[in-house]
Amino acid sequence: MERVQNITRGVRVSEGQVTVIGAAERVTIVAERALKSGTFGVGALLIGRNGRVFAEAINSVIQNGIRVDPTGHCERQLVDWYFQNRAELKLPHPSELLIVSSLDPCNMCAGSILKGGFSAVAVVEEKRGGVHRDGVPHRMPRELWEIAENRLGLFSIHSHYEEFFSISGVSHKSEYLSFLDALALRCKEAIDESVKNVDLVVRKESEEQIQKKDIKALLREFEKELPLGIELPPSDLNTISGASKQMLTELLRDGRTCLVDGEGVPIIIARSAEDLSPIRNSVLEISRGYVSIRNSVYDNYGVFLPSHTTMSILKHMAPSTPLDGLLQLGSLGNFLGIEFKSKFALFTFLEGSEDQVRQWMSLFPPIYTDYERFSASLFR
Numbered sequence: 001m002e003r004v005q006n007i008t009r010g011v012r013v014s015e016g017q018v019t020v021i022g023a024a025e026r027v028t029i030v031a032e033r034a035l036k037s038g039t040f041g042v043g044a045l046l047i048g049r050n051g052r053v054f055a056e057a058i059n060s061v062i063q064n065g066i067r068v069d070p071t072g073h074c075e076r077q078l079v080d081w082y083f084q085n086r087a088e089l090k091l092p093h094p095s096e097l098l099i100v101s102s103l104d105p106c107n108m109c110a111g112s113i114l115k116g117g118f119s120a121v122a123v124v125e126e127k128r129g130g131v132h133r134d135g136v137p138h139r140m141p142r143e144l145w146e147i148a149e150n151r152l153g154l155f156s157i158h159s160h161y162e163e164f165f166s167i168s169g170v171s172h173k174s175e176y177l178s179f180l181d182a183l184a185l186r187c188k189e190a191i192d193e194s195v196k197n198v199d200l201v202v203r204k205e206s207e208e209q210i211q212k213k214d215i216k217a218l219l220r221e222f223e224k225e226l227p228l229g230i231e232l233p234p235s236d237l238n239t240i241s242g243a244s245k246q247m248l249t250e251l252l253r254d255g256r257t258c259l260v261d262g263e264g265v266p267i268i269i270a271r272s273a274e275d276l277s278p279i280r281n282s283v284l285e286i287s288r289g290y291v292s293i294r295n296s297v298y299d300n301y302g303v304f305l306p307s308h309t310t311m312s313i314l315k316h317m318a319p320s321t322p323l324d325g326l327l328q329l330g331s332l333g334n335f336l337g338i339e340f341k342s343k344f345a346l347f348t349f350l351e352g353s354e355d356q357v358r359q360w361m362s363l364f365p366p367i368y369t370d371y372e373r374f375s376a377s378l379f380r
């Protein structure tokens, strides 16, 4: 039976009403809770008008010492949670909602927030991976700068978020700023401290990795257990280098993404689930899907499939809009990590503009510039 993945495991329904400073304080406490649970120390809240709290989320990349969801950042989870629950919980329109985060969003999360139609504000800037630099959210495609300036902010700089709070809770501006500085320090400590924990998990993963000779045969045995939306490539397709453009076009139909190992062998395919949430494109689906399969195969067979850092992504079309570029390329940064070591480009596509992708990537935060061979078109 196909299994539905839990893509919002760090979210819990919440309630109450907060002031501006109350929101910053509460999200700091959530970030510290995330740190204690052993994952990245980041938290977020979903807030409506008048400071009404609807939900809170902790980062859920790591759970019980295992990497369970490379896309498990708080803001991405809250956006998906919103689209799963908006009808049942009668949630307001996204334009009436604010995501409050302890840490400046990464490109994937910024893409999720903007594509979902939300606004966001963060307690502290993140130098290596955040979209802000010196107070402006410009580490993204230039076409998005204006919308990002209007909808993504920092407590210390922008005031666009204040309209969400009828009670400001701020009596003296200087008092507010010094309290905010203290909270920013705690949020920074929560993320810095957690990076050490997460490094241990990642090292353990790669030490325990056992190369299984025939991954394809192993996955065939496992086919009935695959997460919903994940398929296996046809058994006669051995490597992408040997395949015709027609075969690959069929493989990648309807926006599907294929994960290819370091030898060019197609491993799994993911369908888009954008009918459920606008940010569930097949790139995010395949990231979560592969990590979930890798964990399940280990539980069932006691062997680890190769680490995702040895894999590449194959799509029919390169992202064609700046927003899709932000979301898809941003999620790959979180999935494939800086240890990327495939001989193929990290992101390969059959059609679309490589120059366009490179131009967008050149504005991304420093963690992305580590990928020298980020994208390439397979057929020119």
Ligand SMILES: [Zn+2]
Binding pocket: 073, 074, 075, 076, 105, 106, 107, 108, 109, 110
């Ligand atoms: Zn993120």
